[in-house]
Amino acid sequence: xxxxxxxxxxxxxxxxxxxxxxxxxxxxxxxxxxxxxxxxxxxxxxxxxxxxxxxxxxxxxxxxxxxxxxxxxxxxxxxxxxxxxxxxxxxxxxxxxxxxxxxxxxxxxxxx
Amino acid sequence: xxxxxxxxxxxxxxxxxxxxxxxxxxxxxxxxxxxxxxxxxxxxxxxxxxxxxxxxxxxxxxxxxxxxxxxxxxxxxxxxxxxxxxxxxxxxxxxxxxxxxxxxxxxxxxxxxxxxx
Numbered sequence: 001x002x003x004x005x006x007x008x009x010x011x012x013x014x015x016x017x018x019x020x021x022x023x024x025x026x027x028x029x030x031x032x033x034x035x036x037x038x039x040x041x042x043x044x045x046x047x048x049x050x051x052x053x054x055x056x057x058x059x060x061x062x063x064x065x066x067x068x069x070x071x072x073x074x075x076x077x078x079x080x081x082x083x084x085x086x087x088x089x090x091x092x093x094x095x096x097x098x099x100x101x102x103x104x105x106x107x108x109x110x111x112x
Numbered sequence: 113x114x115x116x117x118x119x120x121x122x123x124x125x126x127x128x129x130x131x132x133x134x135x136x137x138x139x140x141x142x143x144x145x146x147x148x149x150x151x152x153x154x155x156x157x158x159x160x161x162x163x164x165x166x167x168x169x170x171x172x173x174x175x176x177x178x179x180x181x182x183x184x185x186x187x188x189x190x191x192x193x194x195x196x197x198x199x200x201x202x203x204x205x206x207x208x209x210x211x212x213x214x215x216x217x218x219x220x221x222x223x224x225x226x227x228x229x
Binding site for chain 1: 143145154155160168207209218219220221222223
């Protein structure tokens with residue numbers, strides 16, 4: 001059974017700092033991995049999707065990497081801003097349209 | 113497209129009452145998922161459908177929970193009778209089968225926050 005772990009559970013950084021969020025999964029036979037952002041009381045917003053054949057994806061200040069063989073992904077946020085404060089969730093798909101398996105998230109606070 | 117639409121956004125009900133949550137997936141999407149989010153357990157799959165047919169309901173916690181998808185544009189999740197431990201945020205998500213399974217992306221609704229008192 002696939003399990004996804006995110007470390008740390010919470011992170012507080014000063015504005016402007018570059019940071020890395022970590023995600024690990026137990027079964028490397030995945031189709032893709034998605035990073036989501038969740039603001040308090042809100043839904044999930046998809047940030048990046050990395051296909052299993054890819055090693056990284058970039059969107060603006062965000063860069064997600066995938067090391068499928070070791071079961072790890074990282075989300076790199078450059079020059080963090082207070083508006084980046086949210087919970088970041090990692091999720092993997094074992095086979096295309098099969099349901100995503102989620103980690104419990106990392107709650108990020110960027111202090112001005 | 114308006115995205116995945118869930119209603120209501122908030123529901124407060126008394127223990128023992130029936131609760132019905134509703135979801136409209138993105139037009140053209142053939143997969144629909146129901147998830148539940150709690151502080152303790154995070155996001156967990158309850159059930160999912162493909163072309164309106166339930167594929168896996170092993171995540172449904174008890175017989176008190178039921179879900180239907182009468183057509184491609186509507187699904188319901190019903191709890192009867194509701195209990196305080198059902199209090200959580202319930203999310204609906206949808207996705208579309210494409211020729212590139214690795215690029216399949218799930219889109220989530222805003223969720224329904226359920227409080228059972």
